[in-house]
Amino acid sequence: MIQTPPLFNCLTTVGFLFITCLLSASCNSTQQSLQKATLDKDTAAALTGPLLQPERQATATGDTAIEVLNAEEIRLNGKLKRYFSLTQFRAVLGEPDSTKLLRDEEPCTTIFEEADGSVDPMASYLYKNGSRYEHAKDKVAIDEISFTHGDFIIYRQVSLNAGTTVDDLRKLFPNAVAHMSIMEVYEHGKLQVIQLREDNNNVSDGQIRLFLKEGKLYSMHWWFPC
Template structure:
């Protein structure tokens, strides 16, 4: 009889130990779930912040008149745009920044501005670069395969650059008057200090300009 009682007590104790073990294992799961939810929230918030930045317009994503990158030769300039309407020495204009400037911030005395149909290009020796590009009837750019020209309204730009167009501003432009302007970044990591300004006139794309601080 005593043996039977001892066996019963032993079985009861083992049963209690198993229940305690299951309870401990179960109590760990809510902590795991809570941690996962927190990590997901952090990722979501980071995405929102990143998406809020103005869009990027990289040089390599642009083709002027569907043919040229931002940098090209004199012969390519004349082939695509024709002969310059006028030419001025950069030293005479005295800009605070030059595309082909030397390491000390100076420009070669023979460097020039080439003007064509309202656009402005910089020229040093055989190299040419776009500084300001006017969207005339014939001028356009391909940006990631999308054609942008003088017939593009703000409503279309809002689809391509939704963040930048939210902060569209106004600027007094020399010889142009007050224009609306959209500011785009040059690179994803904000390494460059400059911006690309897209100017709007009468609700349509007017010209673009690489802007750098002095």
């Protein structure tokens, strides 16, 4: 029998162990690479998920927000903005049907309140065709509009008047109409009410309320909490 030299056996063993180590290292490296790739993928998903969620939520919130009625865009009887002068009032509407001093009415809020909280002692309400306007010195502002005597508003090229229906308002204010409710109004009974915001950033605590009677636009009021 031919005997293999001890040195050859030793070299063979070392070579086998070396190849085994190389294969093992290669497998471990491949496994680590796969694990790293999996971790990178999971990490990316974990980071991406939360970043996208607020954007989707913000879009949903924006889509369902109650609409703003921008006072700058309204034109009473197609001519007057919300704020105008006493001269303009007389030119478009004529003389008021009646007047009342604010100090006699004692409203909890006023439109032309001064920065220090004071109110012109001669400030008054002007009444015309069932509508009410606040007047201080030469300034006039719409407080409440009645649509039952022919007055109307042009808003975004749409006429809002006594013939305006809920469906008409839904085209302008779909989200607000979806939240329409019933309100008991002093001297007017139960009316449908649609509440709109005054500004996009919700700076104002007030609302613009559109009242409907028997499904038709009845009045409009700038409401502010006391």
